[in-house]
Amino acid sequence: DGGITQSPKYLFRKEGQNVTLSCEQNLNHDAMYWYRQDPGQGLRLIYYSQIVNDFQKGDIAEGYSVSREKKESFPLTVTSAQKNPTAFYLCASSSRTGSYNEQFFGPGTRLTVL
Amino acid sequence: KQEVTQIPAALSVPEGENLVLNCSFTDSAIYNLQWFRQDPGKGLTSLLLIQSSQREQTSGRLNASLDKSSGRSTLYIAASQPGDSATYLCAVCDTSGTYKYIFGTGTRLKVLA
Numbered sequence: 001d002g003g004i005t006q007s008p009k010y011l012f013r014k015e016g017q018n019v020t021l022s023c024e025q026n027l028n029h030d031a032m033y034w035y036r037q038d039p040g041q042g043l044r045l046i047y048y049s050q051i052v053n054d055f056q057k058g059d060i061a062e063g064y065s066v067s068r069e070k071k072e073s074f075p076l077t078v079t080s081a082q083k084n085p086t087a088f089y090l091c092a093s094s095s096r097t098g099s100y101n102e103q104f105f106g107p108g109t110r111l112t113v114l
Numbered sequence: 115k116q117e118v119t120q121i122p123a124a125l126s127v128p129e130g131e132n133l134v135l136n137c138s139f140t141d142s143a144i145y146n147l148q149w150f151r152q153d154p155g156k157g158l159t160s161l162l163l164i165q166s167s168q169r170e171q172t173s174g175r176l177n178a179s180l181d182k183s184s185g186r187s188t189l190y191i192a193a194s195q196p197g198d199s200a201t202y203l204c205a206v207c208d209t210s211g212t213y214k215y216i217f218g219t220g221t222r223l224k225v226l227a
Binding site: 004006031033035040041042043045048050056058088090092094096100101102103104105106107108110 | 146148155156157160163165203205213214215218
């Protein structure tokens with residue numbers, strides 16, 4: 001089955017800890033994205049990558065970091081510099097094919113700060 | 115800067131009713147517009163994608179239209195069912211070459227049995 005997997009489903013972080021969220025896709029998509037979703041605020045773009053070894057900041061990149069060493073993987077690290085990390089994190093991918101570009105999402109990771 | 119708005123924020127209808135969800139965007143330079151469904155605590159499921167050159171797309175009981183000149187899209191759901199209860203989001207893909215999507219905040223739909 002082709003799709004996007006995210007792990008873990010639930011993650012608990014203590015104050016001052018860095019944590020890494022995993023995102024893997026087997027759709028052979030070039031582009032991958034990380035979003036944060038808070039109640040009533042819709043999806044906000046954290047980072048995105050159009051190709052391996054390249055990524056750009058989105059609208060709310062402060063306190064987050066990413067890497068794109070493989071086409072199928074785009075892990076997100078939530079650092080201790082992120083002041084309010086409790087949220088639902090969604091990973092997505094797309095094929096970068098102009099008007100046919102369709103975005104697909106993983107099941108999400110819910111991060112809670114203890 | 116592209117902005118996407120969805121009205122209403124929440125909607126409650128009796129089962130069997132036909133309904134329309136609205137999405138508006140400020141910049142008509144888009145590759146496409148995509149409608150998603152999100153169930154509580156889950157990821158987004160793609161429902162329909164309308165390319166910038168298209169006027170509408172249909173899938174089962176769903177029909178989405180696109181009017182780029184007025185910056186509007188509608189999602190029509192025919193004969194609504196309790197299983198349609200979810201949050202519906204629209205997103206536009208910009209043409210800057212970044213393939214970024216800009217999302218609306220969604221319409222939370224409840225279909226009453």
